[in-house]
Amino acid sequence: MSDDVLDQIAANAQLAIDRLGEVADVPFGLDRASVAWVAGFIDRQRARDGFDPDDTSGLVDVLGSHLGEAIVAATGGRWEEVDDGWGWGVRLGSHGVCFPFTKVAKQLRDGSEAGESILSFYDVVLAMAAGRFDRP
Numbered sequence: 001m002s003d004d005v006l007d008q009i010a011a012n013a014q015l016a017i018d019r020l021g022e023v024a025d026v027p028f029g030l031d032r033a034s035v036a037w038v039a040g041f042i043d044r045q046r047a048r049d050g051f052d053p054d055d056t057s058g059l060v061d062v063l064g065s066h067l068g069e070a071i072v073a074a075t076g077g078r079w080e081e082v083d084d085g086w087g088w089g090v091r092l093g094s095h096g097v098c099f100p101f102t103k104v105a106k107q108l109r110d111g112s113e114a115g116e117s118i119l120s121f122y123d124v125v126l127a128m129a130a131g132r133f134d135r136p
Contacts, residue, residue: 005088006079012065020066030066030073032122038063039119042107056108064101067118071100074122075129092129 013030016038021028024037042063045051068090071077077090082097089097098121107116 002081005081009065009068009079009088012062013069016062016066030070032070032074032119035067035070035122036119038066039107039112039117042104042118043112046108046111053109056105059108060101060105063118064104067104067122068100071098071122071125074126077129090125092125095128095131098125098128 017028020038020041026033026037028034068079071090075092077092079088080091081088086099088101089099091097103118103121107118110116
């Protein structure tokens with residue numbers, strides 16, 4: 001596990017807290033209310049004139065780091081690199097690994113109107129981590 005990557009994830013999550021916290025209408029941190037605000041932020045970005053879903057790598061890095069760190073804070077999970085091409089995810093003990101960067105990219109690309117929501121992802125991941133349902 002690369003400490004440099006983990007440091008960058010933490011720095012990106014803090015950047016999201018610092019920058020988005022200035023404009024959010026909720027106290028902004030690593031919690032569900034902040035994830036909900038970011039989900040709305042993504043949809044607002046998608047609605048802007050000139051939004052290019054193919055030019056979102058910086059947003060994916062920052063918002064995916066924030067989402068992942070919120071999941072880590074809520075579940076006690078840990079970041080790990082998955083070798084089979086998935087990249088970085090959050091290990092949820094025996095319940096598997098979730099991929100916050102992938103989910104942010106999907107909502108940026110397809111939007112909540114297509115069923116892609118980082119908030120529902122967050123809720124499902126927390127339910128899985130709490131053992132309220134198991135993977136098939």
